[in-house]
Amino acid sequence: MDEHVHEHAPPHPSQNGPQLYFSLSDATREQLGLRRYPDHDRGFEAAYAVVRRRIHSILDALDPSPLPKNHRLARRHAEKLLVNANPDELAHKRTLMLRVTNMILAMSLREALPLLEDHWNGSISIDATVIGTYAKGLSPDSPVTSTDPDAAWYVRTTKHKDPLALDDLTPAQQNKKGAKLQKKKDRIKKRLFGYDASLVVARDPHHDGAPLPDGSANPDVVPALVIAFSVDKPSHRPGHVATEALQQVHDSLPRGYLAGDRAYNGQKPENFQLPIRAMGYEPVYDYAQDQLGVQAGFAGAGLVEGNWYCPPCPRNSRTPPRT
Incomplete structure (x- = not known):
């Protein structure tokens, strides 16, 4: 009976909850300036809000675009935001975005x-x-x-x-x-x-x-x-x-x-x-069919599919087979 109850008991909040929060050590939590919430339903909601805000902060730091998301923007205003944006800052954010996302891929x-x-x-x-x-x-x-x-x-x-x-x-x-x-x-x-x-x-x-x-x-x-x-x-x-x-x-x-x-x-x-x-x-x-074979020539040499061949090269060697 005890085993049956155990198999169908609801999972603990720390198992289905924001693992990014509850799995942090005390030292890491202190380093990030995060308070410790109790591991129950209300603590779960508070911790989930913390994780959500932190993730949005990370995304803002990595977003290589100055345009706001999730609502339509007047095109004139969007063009103005693009013109006034700092290209060096956007390039830096794009570099960070590629580095972070590829680090996640590398874990797999x-x-x-x-x-x-x-x-x-x-x-x-x-x-x-x-x-x-x-x-x-x-x-x-x-x-x-x-x-x-x-x-x-x-x-x-x-x-x-x-x-x-x-x-x-x-x-x-x-x-x-x-x-x-x-x-x-x-x-x-x-x-x-x-x-x-x-x-x-x-x-x-x-x-x-x-x-x-x-x-x-x-x-x-x-x-x-x-x-x-x-x-x-x-x-x-x-x-x-x-x-x-x-x-x-x-x-x-x-x-x-x-x-x-x-x-x-x-x-x-x-x-x-x-x-x-x-x-x-x-x-x-x-290469496409019209890009194969002899493409150019100079002083008797022929440019065949990206390589130069001397004039004595047999002509049948310069023409690829057609399918």
Whole structure:
């Protein structure tokens, strides 16, 4: 009977309550200037309020945006706040935000560190994935901002073209005589209001991570692990944001191949290619069909897919196979 009552007894407030508060030692609580509340229902509510206020204080110190959240703001006022903000302070807050959030991510990798150290050569893939917000996205010409004013639209078409040109949100293109040109609209495949998270994923270039014949994971193969990330508006600064994410990879981890899609191989060298090579990565890119083969020439030498070849190079070696 006693065991039955024990199994269904309500959990103690310190078990379901704000662990960040009740698990603090007396020395830490004194260092932070927190009073000690009794461990009962009213003490729980008071402690929860303390934790909530402290978390908001941390978020305020890390928020790299001067715009208030959770209510719509007149766009003129928002633009004024952005103009008057201190760019150095915002950059410092963004650095802190990336450092703190990636430290939280690193806690999830502690158990996997031995596997990374023994079976990983430092090769990674970098890619951006969209994260939706609860806020409603508005048109750029709206007189007010969204309740999440730092987010933006992500729109993907079947041809992966610029989304803003699809909904007449950008000025109409004109011919030489000033007449508007008719644009053929591509079918929208995905539309979302939110952010892009640039993820750094550890990969093993020699194994695909396929499970063993019995369906279990191969203990000698590195799984796809997110080891660092950065966040920004969708498609606004892909090279910069990817570089920010790569800078969060711990110095103790090795550097190997870096694979990225076509969002990165067209970036300016100073925004992506040069920084990643300075970090020790060797980039691997995918190119579109019209970017393959001979792209330029000089004094008889041919530029073939990023490398120069001498004039005697066989012509069939300069032309990739077509699929």
